[in-house]
Amino acid sequence: MNSEMEKDILKVLVTEEELKTRIAELGEALYKRYEGHRPLFLGVLKGSFIFMADLMRASQLMCDVEFIAVSSYQNGTVSSGRVQITHDLQQDITGREIVIVEDILDSGNTLAFLKSYLMAKGAKSISIVTLLDKPSRREKAVEADLSGFVVPDEFVVGYGLDYAQLYRNLPYIGVLKPAVYENT
Numbered sequence: 001m002n003s004e005m006e007k008d009i010l011k012v013l014v015t016e017e018e019l020k021t022r023i024a025e026l027g028e029a030l031y032k033r034y035e036g037h038r039p040l041f042l043g044v045l046k047g048s049f050i051f052m053a054d055l056m057r058a059s060q061l062m063c064d065v066e067f068i069a070v071s072s073y074q075n076g077t078v079s080s081g082r083v084q085i086t087h088d089l090q091q092d093i094t095g096r097e098i099v100i101v102e103d104i105l106d107s108g109n110t111l112a113f114l115k116s117y118l119m120a121k122g123a124k125s126i127s128i129v130t131l132l133d134k135p136s137r138r139e140k141a142v143e144a145d146l147s148g149f150v151v152p153d154e155f156v157v158g159y160g161l162d163y164a165q166l167y168r169n170l171p172y173i174g175v176l177k178p179a180v181y182e183n184t
């Protein structure tokens with residue numbers, strides 16, 4: 001397939017098959033960790049929506065689902081450092097075991113903010129599951145408990161991740177051609 005989106009992709013970093021295999025492993029790890037509990041899977045919108053859907057089915061846990069929407073990249077490729085909640089929690093999380101589901105851990109600004117926000121709201125425990133980890137760009141000391149793939153210092157899109165709100169519906173993780181963001 002050669003879609004309109006795909007002409008903007010420099011290379012594929014993680015294929016559909018690799019995503020499926022790794023997410024099954026992450027689901028099993030979560031099952032082992034939380035079997036007999038009732039964790040709350042908290043998806044960080046918008047980027048996590050596709051990963052969340054696949055991860056929670058892979059885990060086969062008795063779990064609740066909740067979302068919070070935060071934004072710090074606006075239409076650029078570099079974190080603004082200012083994390084804004086655009087849609088807040090819709091339930092009390094006091095005493096809950098939270099599994100934060102993220103698409104990417106990059107500068108760490110989003111997860112550093114969320115961890116302290118959720119602790120202040122009374123969470124009992126917090127685990128971080130991120131599909132992608134880009135440790136080379138870290139500004140805040142935050143680590144994932146489970147991570148799918150380490151990615152290089154390149155701007156990646158697909159499987160939920162966007163550039164300027166586009167490319168989230170690519171079925172794989174790809175590197176965007178720099179010309180796409182250099183021209184805008």
Ligand SMILES: O=P(O)(O)OC[C@H]1O[C@H](OP(=O)(O)OP(=O)(O)O)[C@H](O)[C@@H]1O
Nearest residue numbers: 045046047071072073106107108109110
């Ligand atoms: O570690 P960081 O540098 O904070 O980057 C990671 C966060 O940034 C992106 O969200 P974005 O602000 O683009 O919002 P979106 O999920 O709606 O695309 C991404 O989806 C993560 O949530």
Ligand code: HPA
Nearest residue numbers: 106154155156157161162
């Ligand atoms: O590489 C990235 N791609 C898309 N969104 C992101 N948010 C942080 N890093 C990235």
Ligand SMILES: [Mg+2]
Nearest residue numbers: 047073162163
């Ligand atoms: Mg984004």
